Amino acid sequence: MPDQSTNQAVHLLKYTLQLADNALILGHRLSEWCGHGPILEQDIALTNISLDHLGQARSLYQYAAEQFNNIPAEIQASFFASPLMQQVNSSVDEDDLAYLRDVSDFRNVLLAEQPNGDWACTIARSFFLDTFNFYLFTDLQHCKDETLAAIAEKSLKEATYHMRWSSEWVIRLGDGTEESHRRMQQAVDDLWMYTGELFLTSAAEQETAASGNSIAGNTIKDNWMQRVTAVIEEATLTLPESGWMQDGGKDGRHSEHLGYILAEMQFMQRAYPGMEW
Amino acid sequence: MSAITQQQVYDWLAAVTDPEVPVLTIEDLGIIRDVAIQELPESGDSEVTVTITPTYSGCPAMDAIAMNIRFALMNRGIRHVHIKNQLSPTWTTDWMTEEGKRKLKEYGIAPPQWKPADPLALFDSDEVSCPRCDSMDTELVSQFGATSCKALYRCLSCREPFEHFKCH
Numbered sequence: 001m002p003d004q005s006t007n008q009a010v011h012l013l014k015y016t017l018q019l020a021d022n023a024l025i026l027g028h029r030l031s032e033w034c035g036h037g038p039i040l041e042q043d044i045a046l047t048n049i050s051l052d053h054l055g056q057a058r059s060l061y062q063y064a065a066e067q068f069n070n071i072p073a074e075i076q077a078s079f080f081a082s083p084l085m086q087q088v089n090s091s092v093d094e095d096d097l098a099y100l101r102d103v104s105d106f107r108n109v110l111l112a113e114q115p116n117g118d119w120a121c122t123i124a125r126s127f128f129l130d131t132f133n134f135y136l137f138t139d140l141q142h143c144k145d146e147t148l149a150a151i152a153e154k155s156l157k158e159a160t161y162h163m164r165w166s167s168e169w170v171i172r173l174g175d176g177t178e179e180s181h182r183r184m185q186q187a188v189d190d191l192w193m194y195t196g197e198l199f200l201t202s203a204a205e206q207e208t209a210a211s212g213n214s215i216a217g218n219t220i221k222d223n224w225m226q227r228v229t230a231v232i233e234e235a236t237l238t239l240p241e242s243g244w245m246q247d248g249g250k251d252g253r254h255s256e257h258l259g260y261i262l263a264e265m266q267f268m269q270r271a272y273p274g275m276e277w
Numbered sequence: 278m279s280a281i282t283q284q285q286v287y288d289w290l291a292a293v294t295d296p297e298v299p300v301l302t303i304e305d306l307g308i309i310r311d312v313a314i315q316e317l318p319e320s321g322d323s324e325v326t327v328t329i330t331p332t333y334s335g336c337p338a339m340d341a342i343a344m345n346i347r348f349a350l351m352n353r354g355i356r357h358v359h360i361k362n363q364l365s366p367t368w369t370t371d372w373m374t375e376e377g378k379r380k381l382k383e384y385g386i387a388p389p390q391w392k393p394a395d396p397l398a399l400f401d402s403d404e405v406s407c408p409r410c411d412s413m414d415t416e417l418v419s420q421f422g423a424t425s426c427k428a429l430y431r432c433l434s435c436r437e438p439f440e441h442f443k444c445h
Contacts, residue, residue: 041418041419041421041429042419044419044421044422044423044429045419045420045421048421048422048425049421051333051335051336051337051425052333052334052335052425053335054335055331055333055334055335055336056334056335058334058335059334059364146365149365150363150364150365151364153364153365153366153367154331154334154364154365154367155334157367157445158333158334160396160397161420161421163397164396164397164399164420165420165421167399168399168400171399171400231399
């Protein structure tokens with residue numbers, strides 16, 4: 001049986017991967033818009049935001065790799081299910097974590113991996129996640145874990161820009177034309193069932209939050225709801241009734257979409273292992 | 278090799294510029310957080326550790342800057358160079374030198390001016406003066422520009438589009 005400190009180390013690693021995977025997968029989704037934005041300025045905005053997410057993901061994966069390399073070998077051996085991770089076990093780096101893990105080892109929320117859809121759909125997904133990240137980083141910058149606190153402090157400024165950008169678009173579309181209103185409302189309705197997972201407390205969150213090293217999602221739900229409600233109302237939209245919520249991402253149970261994202265994102269490393277450019 | 282001083286290293290680093298805004302040195306940008314020198318007794322060499330902080334998490338210039346720091350110091354005969362990346366306290370445009378702001382304006386980029394009172398206010402933009410004609414009659418085109426650190430503006434007086442180095 002692993003001792004208590006090893007247990008804590010494993011939970012902190014899982015929590016770090018949750019954050020890193022959210023940043024990578026949302027960043028990748030937004031990068032898919034590159035060259036396809038509705039107007040040049042918004043194409044540039046999306047790729048800028050995407051770059052912020054990828055930068056945050058890198059800091060988090062570097063930290064996760066450092067943690068993984070410090071846990072006992074017998075725990076390392078069973079930590080990841082992905083066959084390729086078994087081959088590099090004992091010493092991994094940020095790229096291994098991004099490119100060699102398969103679907104079931106990813107811990108991002110399902111919302112992050114949902115397809116771009118139309119512009120309203122991309123905006124709704126970012127709006128829910130940006131608002132979440134803003135409140136998460138606001139609290140996480142004061143957590144006991146110094147590295148996570150520093151990454152959160154750094155990311156908060158960027159998350160603030162992101163939240164402003166997506167909130168303004170929700171209002172612009174919701175309070176725009178009949179067609180833009182209809183599409184924005186549809187996107188909010190379609191994605192709403194993925195928002196519940198943001199506030200579900202995973203085992204990793206529970207353990208790390210208890211020792212002051214993280215923030216459990218459920219503690220920021222009130223702030224999130226208040227801000228989301230205010231923006232939705234200003235946009236003349238309606239929030240769906242809170243009904244059944246989808247979950248599973250934090251435990252590695254994903255929608256079919258993640259497999260397609262990884263197939264494209266990881267192709268080069270799988271075809272040419274260790275390739276650098 | 279005779280002992281080197283911290284001031285010497287700072288002077289050498291003053292030649293390293295930001296590859297994306299080449300008029301700014303990394304000193305102007307305010308991203309050098311520390312320079313530490315350690316004498317290595319066996320070889321008599323000096324080991325220099327330069328601590329830098331990224332402007333934005335995803336700024337692609339950071340890797341190039343780290344490499345250029347390494348080259349600048351190796352050119353001065355320092356073989357042992359370490360670059361440390363420090364995230365906290367986070368970089369702010371308050372650390373940009375006055376000289377840097379002057380050079381930015383001359384280059385055609387509006388320097389960071391003042392922080393918005395409420396960073397969460399929607400549909401609100403910083404009041405920025407045109408770097409060419411100094412008019413305050415300007416409008417925001419997009420919060421996001423060609424690099425993470427800049428926003429797109431246009432001047433309504435001289436009609437020129439310009440970039441604003443965001444107050445961060």
